[in-house]
Amino acid sequence: MIETIAxxxxxxxxxxxxxxxxxxxxxQQQNYVQNFLQAIFDTVxxxxxxxxxxxxxxxFFNRDVVAIAIRMAAANGYGRVIVGKDGILSTPAASNLIxxxxxxxxxxxxxxxxxxxPDGDFGIKYNIENGGPAPERITSxxxxxxxxxxxxxxxSAPAPHFNEIGTHKLGDMEIEIVDPVAxxxxxxxxxxxxxxxxxxxxxxxxxxxxAMHAVTGPYATxxxxxxxxxxxxxxxNGEPKEDFGGGHPDPNAVYAAELIDELMQGDGPDFGAAxxxxxxxNLIVGKGxxxxxxxxxxxxxxxxxxxxxxxxxxxxxxxxxPTSQAADxxxxxxxxxxxxxxxxxxxxGNLLDAGKVTICGEESAGTGSDHVREKDGVWAVLLWLNxxxxxQEGVREIMESHWAEYGRTFYxxxxxxxxxxxxxxxxxxxxxxxxxxxxxxxxxxxxxSEADDFSYKDPIDxxxxxxxxxxxxxxxxxxxxxxxxxxxxxxxxxxxxxERYEPDPAKHGEDPAEALAELISIADSVGEIRxxxxxxEPDVVx
Ligand code: G16
Numbered sequence: 001m002i003e004t005i006a007x008x009x010x011x012x013x014x015x016x017x018x019x020x021x022x023x024x025x026x027x028q029q030q031n032y033v034q035n036f037l038q039a040i041f042d043t044v045x046x047x048x049x050x051x052x053x054x055x056x057x058x059x060f061f062n063r064d065v066v067a068i069a070i071r072m073a074a075a076n077g078y079g080r081v082i083v084g085k086d087g088i089l090s091t092p093a094a095s096n097l098i099x100x101x102x103x104x105x106x107x108x109x110x111x112x113x114x115x116x117x118p119d120g121d122f123g124i125k126y127n128i129e130n131g132g133p134a135p136e137r138i139t140s141x142x143x144x145x146x147x148x149x150x151x152x153x154x155x156s157a158p159a160p161h162f163n164e165i166g167t168h169k170l171g172d173m174e175i176e177i178v179d180p181v182a183x184x185x186x187x188x189x190x191x192x193x194x195x196x197x198x199x200x201x202x203x204x205x206x207x208x209x210x211a212m213h214a215v216t217g218p219y220a221t222x223x224x225x226x227x228x229x230x231x232x233x234x235x236x237n238g239e240p241k242e243d244f245g246g247g248h249p250d251p252n253a254v255y256a257a258e259l260i261d262e263l264m265q266g267d268g269p270d271f272g273a274a275x276x277x278x279x280x281x282n283l284i285v286g287k288g289x290x291x292x293x294x295x296x297x298x299x300x301x302x303x304x305x306x307x308x309x310x311x312x313x314x315x316x317x318x319x320x321x322p323t324s325q326a327a328d329x330x331x332x333x334x335x336x337x338x339x340x341x342x343x344x345x346x347x348x349g350n351l352l353d354a355g356k357v358t359i360c361g362e363e364s365a366g367t368g369s370d371h372v373r374e375k376d377g378v379w380a381v382l383l384w385l386n387x388x389x390x391x392q393e394g395v396r397e398i399m400e401s402h403w404a405e406y407g408r409t410f411y412x413x414x415x416x417x418x419x420x421x422x423x424x425x426x427x428x429x430x431x432x433x434x435x436x437x438x439x440x441x442x443x444x445x446x447x448x449s450e451a452d453d454f455s456y457k458d459p460i461d462x463x464x465x466x467x468x469x470x471x472x473x474x475x476x477x478x479x480x481x482x483x484x485x486x487x488x489x490x491x492x493x494x495x496x497x498x499e500r501y502e503p504d505p506a507k508h509g510e511d512p513a514e515a516l517a518e519l520i521s522i523a524d525s526v527g528e529i530r531x532x533x534x535x536x537e538p539d540v541v542x
Contacts, residue, residue, distance in 0.1 A: 001156045002075040002171070007031040013039070013146035015139040017344045017486030019125025021111045024061050027122045031152065033065055034072065037107070038152035039145035040126045041076040043138060046104045049079025049172075053097045053127075055089025055180065056109025057215040057278040059116035060242040063087050065124070067159040069107050074173040075153035078104075081173065083162050084180035088240065090215045090279030092368070092376035093184040095131035099372065100183060104129055110215075110278035113250035114489065117243030121489050132349035132373030137463060181222045188223055188379065191309035191371055192386045200389040201230050209381065210259040210274040213237045213245035219279060219378050249276050251283035251365060251377075252542045253290060260285055271388065271395060275377035280345075281365040282377040284384055286395020292542075294324035294411050294499075297361030299402050300383055302330045304359060306390040307383055309371065314358035318351050320344070321454050321469055322481045322497040323363040326409040333406070342456050342468035343483065349373055350460035363413055363497065365542075400508070407503040410515040414538035415485075416494040416529065424484055424492035427532045431470045431482055438472060443522040446474040454481075472526065477501035480523045494533070496523050 010029070013020055013036050020036055027033055054069050056062040066087035073081050082097055089097065091108055098106045105128050111121035126134045126142070134142070160168040160175060168175040201207070207230055211217035217238035224230045236259075237245065248255045251274035263272040263285040272285035284291040291299070301317050304310035316337030317327050331338035337356055341347035345368075348360040352370045361367040366375030384395075391398060438451035450473045455466040469483030478500045485493035498519045502508065507515070523529070530536050 002153055003156050004151050004153050005034070006151050007035055007149060009147050009149050010035060011147065014143045015125075018112065018133060019108070019123050021114065021121055021123040021487060021489055023489055024118055024120055024122045027061060033068055033124070034152045034154065035146055035149050036124055036142075037069055037072050039142045039149055040107070041072065042145050043141045044105055044126070044128075046077070048077065050104035051080045051082060051101060052078045053082045053089070053094055053101070053103045053106035055084035055094050056087055057090065058086070058088050058240040058242065059111065059122065059244070059277065060118055060120060061122050062109050062242070065109050066162065068154070070159040070170065070175060071155040071157075072153065074155040074170040078173055080176060082176045082178055085165055085177050086163050088180045088215060088218070090180070090184070090219055092280055092372050092374045092379065093180055093219070095127060095372035095374040096184050096187055097178070098127055098129065099131040108278070111489070112278050112487065113248070113276040113281060114487070115244065115248050116277065117246075120243065127373070130349060130353055130373050132352070133344070133346040135346050135349060135463070136465065181218050184219060185222050185227060187371060188382055189227065191379070192307050192382045193389070194228060196389040197382070197385045198229050200385065201228055205271070205388075206269040207234050207385070208259060208262060208269040208272045209235045210251070210256055210272070211235055211238045212247055212249040212251065212256070212274060212276070213239060213241040214249040214275065214277045214279070215240055216275040216279040216378060220275070223378060223382070244277065251276055251281055252540065254540055256283055260290060264288055271385070273381040273384070276365070279377050280375040282367065282380040283365060284380070284395070286399070289396050289399065291395065291399060292324070292411050293361065293363050293365045293367070294326050294409065295399065295402070296380065297323065297359070297367050298326035298330050298406070299398060300361070300367055300380065300387070301327055301359045302334075302402065303387045303391070304383065307386040310358065310369070315355055316351070316357040318348050318357040318360040320347070320362040321471070322413070322483065322495070323361060324409045324411040324499045325479075325501070326406065327361065329406045339459075342454065342465045343486070345375055347456065347458070347465070350458055354460050356459070363411070403508045404505050407501055408508045409499055409501050410510070410512045411499045412512055412516055412520070413542045414496040414498065414520070414523070415540040415542070416496070416533060416535050417488070417539040418491035419494055419533050419535070421492045423533050424494050427494065427527060427529070428470065428482065428484060430532075431527060435470065443526060444518050446476065446478055446518065446522065449473050449475040478519050480519060480526070482527055494529070496527065496529070496538070498523055
C-alpha cells in the first residue's frame, strides 16, 4: 500500500559540488532522507514505469537509505529498480548501469572521499539518464522543492533483502538485485587490451592497488587479480567497510602515505594506485614518483590512442578551471578542442554527450572518458597500465619524456580546512573587490597579467555559472586560483591552486615546493590568508 506521510521542510538541503553531503546524524533527523528523495522524484520528469538504479559506496547508513529509496521508488511510479547487491555500486559502475539499462536515472549514496561511520559523512546524489550527475538546473529545482515539501510517498511494506542476486516485487515494481561488478568489469575489458596488460604482469611487473576499505575493493580484485592475473595480495584493504576501517578514503599523499612509501623503496612495486570511497577518484604512483592528477590527465590524453577504445584518437579534452594547464598543451599539439569548465563533473556531461570531448579530468584526482558520465578511478588505472604495457617504459620515464616534449607545469593545491564560514567568505569577497585593479600590479618578481572571477557559459545549452573561483594570472604563465570547496561538511575549506610553467628540461627535476615558492608566498599575501584566517600553513597539500 502506498502511504502519503506529512513532513516539514528543512532549509539546508542545497546540493553542493556533488549532491547533498552532511554528517550522518544530520541525515538521521526525522524525514531528512525522505524529504530529499521526494524532492528528487518530484523534480525529475519521468514517463510511466521507468527504471531507477540505486546503490552506494557501502558506508554507514548506506543500507538504510537503499531500503528507503526502494520503498519510495515503488510509491512514486517507477516500474523497476536495479540495486547493487548489498546496496553496493561504485559511482562509475552506477553510471554504466544507468546507460546500459536505459534507466531514467539513479540514486547514488556516497560522500566520496569523506570519512564514514556513525559520526562520519553521508551523501545523496541524483544522476540523470545519460549516467552523469544532475546539472545545476535540476539540482536547483530539487533544492526549491525541499523548501516547500509537505508530504512524501512511501510503500508501506518493507523492502526485500538485497544481499543476494535475484528479483523481487514491491507492489507493481520489479526489484532486480545485480552483481555490482560484472557489467563494469566487462566494459573495462572492451575498452582496454587485457592481453597486453596480462603479458606485462606475467613478465614480473608488480602492482599494488590500495582500495582503502572502500568500494573499489571488489572491482579491483575481480579485474586485476582475477581477469588480469595479478597475484593475490595485489589489492590491499580490499574489503569494503562501513567506516573504511577507520581511515579516510581519500587517495592523496596524506591518506595513502603507506602506499606511497612502499613505492619509494627501491625493491617496491613498479606501479601503485589507490581509489576513494565511491571509486571515482584515482592516485597514480610510479617507482619513486607520485603523479599529480593534472599531469596524469595530460599523459592519459597524449597516450590514449595506445588503448583500443581510443585508437582513432580523441575528440577533445575538458578540464576544470583549477586543474593545471598541462592538458591544454597536449590538446594544442593533437589539434583537438580544450574546454575549461567549473569544478564539478556535472559540467562535463554536455560536452561528452555532444561528442566535443573524449577525455576529462580534474585536479581533485578525477579522470574519465566518454565510456560513462562520471570520473572513474579503476578506468584511469587500467588506461595507465595499457599505456605502460604498450610503451614498455616505467611511470617515471613516461613522465620525464612527457615534460621534455611539452614542458612541465609545476602544480600544488593547498587546502585550509574548517575555517569559519564568515572568514572564508570575507577572504573571497575581499579578493573579488580588488580584482578590477589587479592587472599590472607587481608582486615580487611577478606582474599580474589578468585577474577575474571565473564564469562559464555552457557551449551546448547556453547555461551560465558565475562566481566559480578567483583566478590571478601572471606574465610568464604562473597562476593562482582561490575558491571555496563545495563538498565539505563542517565550516569552509579554502582551496588555493598554484601553478607555474617551466619549459626548460634542465629545471624539470626541481622540487615542486621550491619551484612554486614565490607564488606560494604571493598567494598568502594577496589572499590575506594568514591575516584573515590565522593559518600560516595549509592542512593538506596535494
Ligand atoms: C566532487 C566533484 C568533483 C570536484 C570535487 C572537489 O568529487 O565531482 O568534480 O572536483 O568534488 O570539489 P570541491 O573542490 O568543491 O570540494 P567527489 O569525488 O567528491 O564526488
